[in-house]
Amino acid sequence: MQKMFIGGRWLAARDERTLPVVAPEDGQTFDHIARGGAHEIDLAVAAARHAVEHGAWGRMTATERGRVLVKIGQAVLDHADELARIEARDTGKPMATARNDIAVLARYFEFYGSAADKVHGEVIPFLNGYQVSLVREPLGVTAHIIPWNYPAQMIGRTVAPALAMGNGTVLKPAEDTSLSALRFAEIATAAGLPEGALNVVTGLGEEAGAALAAHPGIDFVSFTGSNEVGALVQQAAAKNAVKCVLELGGTSPQVVFADADLDRAVPIIVKAIVQNAGQTCTAGSRLLVEQSAYERVVGRVAEAFAKVRVGTPAMDLDCGPLMNPAQLARVNRYIDGAISAGIPVLAQGRVADGVPAGGFYVRPTLFGPVPRTAALACEEVFGPVLAALPFADETDAIALANGTPYGLLAAVWTENSGRLHRVAKAVKAGQVFMNCYGAGGGVELPFGGTKRSGHGREKGLLALEELSTTKTLVHFHG
Ligand code: NAD
Numbered sequence: 001m002q003k004m005f006i007g008g009r010w011l012a013a014r015d016e017r018t019l020p021v022v023a024p025e026d027g028q029t030f031d032h033i034a035r036g037g038a039h040e041i042d043l044a045v046a047a048a049r050h051a052v053e054h055g056a057w058g059r060m061t062a063t064e065r066g067r068v069l070v071k072i073g074q075a076v077l078d079h080a081d082e083l084a085r086i087e088a089r090d091t092g093k094p095m096a097t098a099r100n101d102i103a104v105l106a107r108y109f110e111f112y113g114s115a116a117d118k119v120h121g122e123v124i125p126f127l128n129g130y131q132v133s134l135v136r137e138p139l140g141v142t143a144h145i146i147p148w149n150y151p152a153q154m155i156g157r158t159v160a161p162a163l164a165m166g167n168g169t170v171l172k173p174a175e176d177t178s179l180s181a182l183r184f185a186e187i188a189t190a191a192g193l194p195e196g197a198l199n200v201v202t203g204l205g206e207e208a209g210a211a212l213a214a215h216p217g218i219d220f221v222s223f224t225g226s227n228e229v230g231a232l233v234q235q236a237a238a239k240n241a242v243k244c245v246l247e248l249g250g251t252s253p254q255v256v257f258a259d260a261d262l263d264r265a266v267p268i269i270v271k272a273i274v275q276n277a278g279q280t281c282t283a284g285s286r287l288l289v290e291q292s293a294y295e296r297v298v299g300r301v302a303e304a305f306a307k308v309r310v311g312t313p314a315m316d317l318d319c320g321p322l323m324n325p326a327q328l329a330r331v332n333r334y335i336d337g338a339i340s341a342g343i344p345v346l347a348q349g350r351v352a353d354g355v356p357a358g359g360f361y362v363r364p365t366l367f368g369p370v371p372r373t374a375a376l377a378c379e380e381v382f383g384p385v386l387a388a389l390p391f392a393d394e395t396d397a398i399a400l401a402n403g404t405p406y407g408l409l410a411a412v413w414t415e416n417s418g419r420l421h422r423v424a425k426a427v428k429a430g431q432v433f434m435n436c437y438g439a440g441g442g443v444e445l446p447f448g449g450t451k452r453s454g455h456g457r458e459k460g461l462l463a464l465e466e467l468s469t470t471k472t473l474v475h476f477h478g
Contacts, residue, residue, distance in 0.1 A: 001034070004044075007046075008047075017034070019033050019034075021176075021178075023092065023319055024087075028358065033178045037207040038202040038211040041212045045212075047195070048168030049168060051194060066112075066114060071089045072191045073110035074110075087375045092313060092320040094317060100441065105155060131156040133473045137470070138165050138468055139167055139243070141218045142167040145209050152180045155173075155180070168197055185300070204263070222458070223245070224246075230246045247458065249406055250282055250408030250451070251406045252284050253286045253400070255274065255435065258290045272411075275318075275438075277320055282409045283382075285380070290397070308350065309350065310349060310384075312359070322360040327360065327382070329386075331383030344369070349384070357458075366388065370389050372400070406451055407427075407428040407429045408429060408453040409437075410432045428451060431445065444460050447460070
């Protein structure tokens with residue numbers, strides 16, 4: 001049984017309650033985590049507050065904090081194989097993907113560790129006799145609620161910049177995937193992170209997550225996950241008048257014009273939806289193709305799609321199983337719904353022979369042409385399902401790309417540079433890729449949503465602004 005990490009100590013839930021940890025590859029329970037709730041969240045918020053206001057963490061200079069973060073990055077790399085195995089078992093993803101996720105976790109700590117003492121204030125010209133300066137300060141206690149699709153990457157993405165700015169943090173990992181966060185806390189502590197700087201409370205979203213989002217002792221909440229829960233978190237933050245960063249869903253379009261370099265585009269387009277079994281907020285789930293080249297482009301994508309193989313983490317194929325039975329049912333609902341609506345299946349990947357019977361496997365599926373009003377064209381499936389739709393011209397492409405409530409990522413594929421930039425500018429998304437796709441580990445690149453994909457920015461140096469506040473110092477010296 002895995003205990004929680006609060007104030008530098010390992011604790012079981014007060015009532016000793018636990019939750020099972022199930023492996024997506026075979027559906028078997030292989031461990032248990034503590035089922036924390038409001039009581040443990042109280043303890044964690046108090047520990048984080050103490051660390052910032054009275055502990056060794058709050059006394060550290062920015063340079064010292066940065067040094068600790070860089071050491072954590074190195075310690076993660078030193079434990080990369082172990083962490084990747086934990087992550088692969090917990091999420092079902094292929095080992096190669098899990099290894100990459102751990103490398104990205106390390107990279108976040110290196111990046112933000114190096115940046116910690118390079119956040120400078122400003123001197124503002126004002127009236128004669130005054131000296132005005134703007135200093136940047138930590139927010140205080142920051143709360144981080146993360147999903148199950150990229151647990152290790154998410155720790156780096158949200159916690160590393162918070163620590164770099166000197167906040168005390170409380171992390172609530174997803175109930176399906178808490179193991180890497182717990183092991184990470186141990187590794188970070190051994191690397192020199194003072195007690196209380198990072199607290200990890202495991203448990204259910206509606207218990208521990210809701211208690212954290214609504215806690216009057218937090219100064220900020222970052223949430224990544226579904227739109228439904230994001231709205232609840234924002235309401236809770238509003239009641240305490242604290243800032244909230246939301247990273248929600250997406251239906252990111254791949255906009256392919258007839259002159260696109262298909263040798264380059266096709267493998268990237270397939271990977272962008274198959275990676276992590278499509279359980280990626282930035283999955284390129286809509287393939288929008290210029291009508292005149294539709295058959296040719298979709299034919300090439302179908303050929304590549306049919307070669308996709310799904311297997312266990314150890315098989316290390318293109319992707320693994322889905323996360324849990326609910327996710328499997330959800331994705332199958334979309335696939336079966338599209339088939340019974342008569343939408344043509346253009347290609348399906350295969351589940352490898354020999355996968356365990358109880359695993360949550362689904363066949364990656366390419367549909368097309370998908371009607372513009374079909375669920376597959378408008379909603380987030382969060383699975384390895386790609387919807388191909390033809391468009392008439394540039395204006396139609398932009399309208400179609402912007403035609404869902406989401407705006408997270410987009411890609412434009414064309415050899416015409418004027419068109420590339422016109423479309424990139426017109427598409428509503430937090431990131432637009434031109435003849436490439438996906439930030440993946442792009443820790444340097446500011447990331448976040450427009451429209452219903454959320455608000456606020458993570459990654460890059462902009463995250464340091466989100467995770468800090470300013471104070472204007474006005475000094476009359478005569
Ligand atoms: P989810 O919203 O159910 O859970 C996310 C996290 O919120 C988990 O830690 C969960 O325990 C917690 N939670 C659940 N109910 C809560 C509540 N009432 N109060 C506070 N916390 C609560 O989402 P999920 O099923 O884990 O993930 C799938 C969804 O997340 C998809 O829609 C996907 O697009 C989105 N997502 C977005 C991003 C992004 O960066 N934009 C990344 C990953 C996932």
